[in-house]
Amino acid sequence: MKKLIIEQVSKKFGDNQVLNNVSFGVDEGEILAILGPSGCGKSTLLNIISGLEPLDSGQISWGGQNLSLIPPYKRNFGLMFQDYALFPHMNVKNNVAFGLEMMKLPESEINQKVESVLELVGLEGFGERDVNELSGGEQQRVALARSIVPEPKLLMLDEPLGSLDRALRERLLKDLTKILRSTSQTTVYVTHDQEEAYSLADTVVVMNKGRIIQIGTPNQIFNQPDNVFVARFVGLKNIYKVEVANGKIDLPIGRVSVDKKHKGYVNALIRPDTFSLMPVHDNKVTGKLVGIQFKGEVTKIEIAVGGQTISINLMSVNQLPELGADLTLYYDLKKSIQIID
Numbered sequence: 001m002k003k004l005i006i007e008q009v010s011k012k013f014g015d016n017q018v019l020n021n022v023s024f025g026v027d028e029g030e031i032l033a034i035l036g037p038s039g040c041g042k043s044t045l046l047n048i049i050s051g052l053e054p055l056d057s058g059q060i061s062w063g064g065q066n067l068s069l070i071p072p073y074k075r076n077f078g079l080m081f082q083d084y085a086l087f088p089h090m091n092v093k094n095n096v097a098f099g100l101e102m103m104k105l106p107e108s109e110i111n112q113k114v115e116s117v118l119e120l121v122g123l124e125g126f127g128e129r130d131v132n133e134l135s136g137g138e139q140q141r142v143a144l145a146r147s148i149v150p151e152p153k154l155l156m157l158d159e160p161l162g163s164l165d166r167a168l169r170e171r172l173l174k175d176l177t178k179i180l181r182s183t184s185q186t187t188v189y190v191t192h193d194q195e196e197a198y199s200l201a202d203t204v205v206v207m208n209k210g211r212i213i214q215i216g217t218p219n220q221i222f223n224q225p226d227n228v229f230v231a232r233f234v235g236l237k238n239i240y241k242v243e244v245a246n247g248k249i250d251l252p253i254g255r256v257s258v259d260k261k262h263k264g265y266v267n268a269l270i271r272p273d274t275f276s277l278m279p280v281h282d283n284k285v286t287g288k289l290v291g292i293q294f295k296g297e298v299t300k301i302e303i304a305v306g307g308q309t310i311s312i313n314l315m316s317v318n319q320l321p322e323l324g325a326d327l328t329l330y331y332d333l334k335k336s337i338q339i340i341d
Contacts, residue, residue, distance in 0.1 A: 001064070002025025002026060002027055003026060003027060003028040003062065003063060003186060004025060004026040004049070004060070004062055004154060004188075005025045005059075005060070005061045005062075006022055006023055006024050006025070006045075006049070006058070006060055007023050007058050007059045007060070007061075007193075007235065008021045008022070008023055008057065008058040008059070008136070009021070009022045009023070009045070009055050009057070009058035009059070009060060010022070010055070010056050010057045010058055011041070011044055011048065011053070011055055011056050011210075012056055014063050014121065015132075016208055018041045018044045018210050019044060019045060019048075019055075019210045020056070020209075020210040020211050021211070022041070022045060022058070022085050022207075022210070022211070022212055023058075023212070024187060024205050024212065024215055026154075026188060026203075027186075028184060028186050029032040029184040029185070029186055030187070030202050030203060031180055031181075031185075031186075031187045031189060031200055031202050031203075032187065032188050032189070032201060032202065032203045032204075032205060033188075033189045033191060033196070033197035033201035033203070033204045033205070033247075034046075034188065034189070034190045034191070034205045034207060035191055035192070035194060035197040035204050035205065035207070035233075036175065036206060036207035036213075036223075036233075037208065037210055037233070038191055040207045040208050040209060040210065041207060041209075041210040042158075042190040042192075042207060043158050043159075043190060044204065045190075046079065046156045046158050046188065046190055048060065048187070049067075049077070049154070049156060050072060050075070050077050050079045050156060051067065051070075051071065051072030051075060051077075052079075055068075062153065062154070067146050071275060075132075075153070075154075075158065076150065076152050076153045076317065077152050077153060077154045077155075077293045078147040078148060078150065078152035078154070078155045078156065079147070079156045079158070080143050080144060080146075080147040080155070080156070080157045080158065080160050081143075081158050081159075081160075082158055082159040082160060082162045084139050084140060084143035085143070086131045086139060086142060086143060086146075087131070088131060088132055090131065091112075091128055091129060091130055091131065092118070092123065092126045092127050092128070092129045092131055092134075092142050093114055093118075093127035093128065093147055095131055095142055096114050096117060096118065096127075096142065096145045096146045097110050097111075097113075097114050097148055097149075098146065099146065099149065099150045100113060100114070100149060100150060100226055103150065113149050114127065114145075114149065115127070116149060117145045118145055120145070120148075120179060120182075120183075121142075121144055121145045121175075121179060122141060122143050122175065123138065123142065123145065126138070126142075136164055136168065137164060137168050137171075137172055139174075140160060140161070140164065140172060141172075143160070144160070144176065144179070146186065148179070148183065151174075152185075153186065154186050154187070154188065155180075155185050155186065155187045155188075156187070156188045156189075156190075157187065157188070157189045157190065158190045159190055159191060159192070160176075160189075161173060161176075161191075161193075161196065162191075162192075162193075163252075168208075169196075171254060173196055173199055173200065174199075176200070177199060177200050180200075183261070188283065189201060194221075194222075194233070194234050194235070194266045195280075197218065197221075198218040198222065201218060202217070203216070203217060203223045204216060204217070204218055204235065205216065206221060206229075206230050208229055208233075213226070213227065213229055213230055214226045214227070214230050216240060220330070222234050223233060224338075225269070225338075225340055226340065226341060227340055227341040228267050228340060228341070231244040231269055231340055235274070236269060236271065236272065237311045238269060238270035238271070238272060238310050238311055239267055239268070239269050239340075240252070240267070240268050240270070241265055241266070241267055241268075241270055242265065242266060243264065243265050243266075244258060244262050244263055244264060244265070244266055247260060249266065249268055251268055252270070252285070252287075252305040252306050252308040252310055252338070253270060253283070253285040253305065253310070253319075253331065253336070254283070254285065256333060256337055258337075258339060259313040259339070262339055266339050267339065267340050267341065268337060268338070268339055268340075269337070269338040269339075269340055270310060270336055270337060271336055271337075271338065272300075272310075272311050272312050272313045272334065273313045274331050274335045274336040275312045275313075275329040275330065275331045275336070276314075276329065276330050276331070277314065277318050277327075277329065277330075278327075278330065279330050280330060281332045281333075282330075282333075283312075283330065283331050283332070283333050283336075284328055284329065284330045284331070285303075285305060285328070285329055285331070286305075286326055286327065286328040286329075287303030287304050287305035287310065287325070287326070287327060287329075288303060288304045288305075288324060288325070288326060289301060289302075289303055289323055289324065289325050289326070289327045290302050290304045290309065290323065290324070291309075291311075291319060292320060292323060294316065296316065297313070297315065298313050298314070298315065298316060299313070299314050299318070299320070299328075300313055300336065301313075301314060301320065302313070303327055303329070312329065322330055
């Protein structure tokens, strides 16, 4: 049985339907990411779970108990915001200890817990530091320490890395994942960045316009998108609406067969990561190289074929011709084409 259960939750602000019959569950110790564009209802859902915002209909329960019967301060849930909301007049130690002091724990126990959690987040010896003199990454760690030191039943993180530069964000994401795993912390993590969701989560809930669009593992979301929205949101661009004729469809890479169950018009996805410059597959396509974008380990290219442009990902070790030159690529037909809703 799921520890946290969201059942048919809906919420409106005026005429704006922010959440529409949202349902999912979270296991104890699981890290679940809610992934979606800005304004899709992610943060509102966190506020409802924490008790900061009432729901209009539906139910949220923890361990089988209806949370509407439990005031927010008795839920023992932690919520960390993007702006960290640190107390500027307190040093690091006092910021982290604030929740423990509200719990009226003995001073010796508070000191021990604060020291332990600062060591856990990599801030050992920072207790007396002024939070206003910390870097963005250090402030993020203080906010995380403050959120987890009361040992919350559920930790909720709302775009916690959104204001950091990419290099720092990647480093802290790795550290954050390690911390949450080492403590077996049940977590709901809100983000608009699919790479964050893939790196951190056991389960990803994709949302759009207040609705859940797909739920699955990071691998399932990327490799088996249920529909066009999910495919485009995770960065898959090669989607073509084509008609099935005699069990075949025409795509820029050629005419291919589809399952007999497909009729009429379908959305066909050509996966960008299934092509090679080497003749390791039987199928091939030749087009004009019209775009090159270096992305570190991966180089994203575009080739023009029959009036269409196909986006393709290649390992950056490959040597590419000049823009405008013809380029032949080889592909595995079974892996390259997916039919989506």
